[in-house]
Amino acid sequence: MRARVAARIVGREDELDLVLAAVAAGRDLVLEGPPGTSKTTILKAITAEWGIPLLFVEGNADLTPAKIVGHHNPARVLREDYSADNFVPGPLVEAMERGGFLYIEEFNRAPEDTLNTLLTAIADRTIAVPRVGTVTAAPTFRVIASMNPYDNVGTTRLSTSVHDRLCRLAIGYQDEPAERDIVALRAGGAEGELRTALVADGVAVTRATRAHPDVRQGSSVRGAIDTVLVALQLAELRGIAGPGDDRYAPTVHDAMVVALSGRIHLDEAAETTPERVLREIWEDRFVLTPAAAAPG
Numbered sequence: 001m002r003a004r005v006a007a008r009i010v011g012r013e014d015e016l017d018l019v020l021a022a023v024a025a026g027r028d029l030v031l032e033g034p035p036g037t038s039k040t041t042i043l044k045a046i047t048a049e050w051g052i053p054l055l056f057v058e059g060n061a062d063l064t065p066a067k068i069v070g071h072h073n074p075a076r077v078l079r080e081d082y083s084a085d086n087f088v089p090g091p092l093v094e095a096m097e098r099g100g101f102l103y104i105e106e107f108n109r110a111p112e113d114t115l116n117t118l119l120t121a122i123a124d125r126t127i128a129v130p131r132v133g134t135v136t137a138a139p140t141f142r143v144i145a146s147m148n149p150y151d152n153v154g155t156t157r158l159s160t161s162v163h164d165r166l167c168r169l170a171i172g173y174q175d176e177p178a179e180r181d182i183v184a185l186r187a188g189g190a191e192g193e194l195r196t197a198l199v200a201d202g203v204a205v206t207r208a209t210r211a212h213p214d215v216r217q218g219s220s221v222r223g224a225i226d227t228v229l230v231a232l233q234l235a236e237l238r239g240i241a242g243p244g245d246d247r248y249a250p251t252v253h254d255a256m257v258v259a260l261s262g263r264i265h266l267d268e269a270a271e272t273t274p275e276r277v278l279r280e281i282w283e284d285r286f287v288l289t290p291a292a293a294a295p296g
């Protein structure tokens with residue numbers, strides 16, 4: 001079973017084992033890591049293999065308990081009065097009844113009363129829904145929460161009772177070879193010298209956004225995927241066949257601005273712009289160390 005799940009994921013063997021062990025042990029879990037670190041990919045692979053649903057909810061200030069539990073259809077309530085029959089289940093009730101994983105991204109942003117509703121479901125495996133009755137969780141029901149460690153809505157605001165009920169796994173960025181494999185897999189395109197060079201360059205410049213001193217949070221692997229996809233299109237429009245072309249490096253720069261400028265979050269104190277940061281990263285790779293840009 002583990003091998004079949006692993007076949008859907010590039011790398012991440014240790015993280016997969018730990019998540020699998022926790023959910024197989026019947027535990028609920030918080031995954032703590034920045035965006036693009038395979039959290040959703042791992043959960044999709046496990047739930048697909050188990051044949052159970054994966055329900056997504058985004059944690060934010062508007063996520064009321066009613067939104068995750070469900071509501072009565074107002075038009076039908078007017079006609080028929082409240083009944084279990086005109087109840088529209090929310091993702092929590094649906095996950096409990098169908099034995100799915102409820103995946104709450106950025107759950108530290110959810111309001112206190114919503115967290116309390118979740119805690120009840122986690123601790124009791126049942127919840128009481130007014131005018132419907134008691135909903136009991138199927139055995140494979142799990143709550144998986146995620147948190148971005150760079151989020152400035154502090155994870156410290158979560159009460160000890162929340163932390164005390166969840167296992168925790170910290171997930172960092174992939175290493176460079178794994179990130180290249182992911183981008184090569186997701187960024188399609190005809191294989192060849194151009195694509196190989198773009199994958200290596202797209203991954204390198206994206207990773208550099210995470211290490212730049214003026215950046216609080218750099219781009220995820222999604223930025224690298226988009227850099228490659230945009231650059232491939234630009235190369236075709238401009239008739240660039242490979243990395244040996246003089247216009248190759250400027251084309252990577254153009255793609256970086258489109259794919260990455262909206263994805264890097266500068267330090268509040270930094271007196272620069274995303275475009276300037278990207279220019280520096282590009283110069284580091286293509287101008288100051290021209291060897292890196294050489295064909296092959």
Ligand SMILES: Nc1ncnc2c1ncn2[C@@H]1O[C@H](COP(=O)(O)OP(=O)(O)O)[C@@H](O)[C@H]1O
Nearest residue numbers: 009010011012035036037038039040041182221
């Ligand atoms: N280990 C991986 N194997 C294959 N694709 C991956 C992997 N990690 C990330 N991806 C790809 O990168 C993107 C972001 O990954 P995702 O799992 O959604 O990250 P997260 O949920 O941590 O934000 C998706 O397009 C996904 O297909």
Ligand SMILES: [Mg+2]
Nearest residue numbers: 036039040105
């Ligand atoms: Mg995700």
